[in-house]
Amino acid sequence: MPTIHTAASDADLQACSEVILFLRPLLQKENLLAQIKEMQEEDYRIVYIAADDDPSKAAAFAGFRHMNKLFSGKTIYIDDLACLPAYQGRGYAALLLDHITALARKEGLRSVQLDSGHALHPAHRLYHRQGFHISAHHFSQPL
Incomplete structure (x- = not known):
């Protein structure tokens, strides 16, 4: 069973850069570390599974934060979840979701939430297999 790591150092964050940029290709690699560090000041956390053929890079990652909302109470919100194509089909995303759900339960939180592109x-x-259900539509207004 793969080990789930918490990205705690710059080296850990660099290890995640390929899979992050796979999910978010509009981000600029040269600004990625600074942006993540700024997000970490707002409780953003990353967990990842290292590639079995290259432990210096992440095969899959999840980025999340704790939130407290009137409609849902204390929750973990998953901002990001991705697996590099070469590692898909191994259950890594499910393992990361299970890890985050277990963390939320251990902390006594009320839910784990995420948004996903409609297509x-x-x-x-x-x-759905992991027990999530569609509870809302997400709207945004670009400014």
């Missing part, structure tokens, strides 16, 4: 049907199947 990402394989991801939606995974979320």
Whole structure:
């Protein structure tokens, strides 16, 4: 069973850069570390599974934060979840979701939440298998 690591150092964050940029290709690699560090000041955390053929890089990662909302109470919100194509189908995303859910339960939180693009049907199947349900539509207004 793969080990889930918490990204605590710059080296850990660098190890995650390929899978992060796979999920978020519009980000600039040269600014990525600074942006993540700024987000960490707002309780953003990353957990990841190292690639079995190259432990210096992440095969899959999840980025999340703790939130407290009127409608849901204390929760973990998953901002990001991705697996590099070469490592898909190994259950890594499910393992990361299980890890985050266990963390939320241990902390006595009320839920784990995430948003997903409307056309990402394989991801939606995974979320349903993991016990998530569709509870809302997410709206945004670009400024």
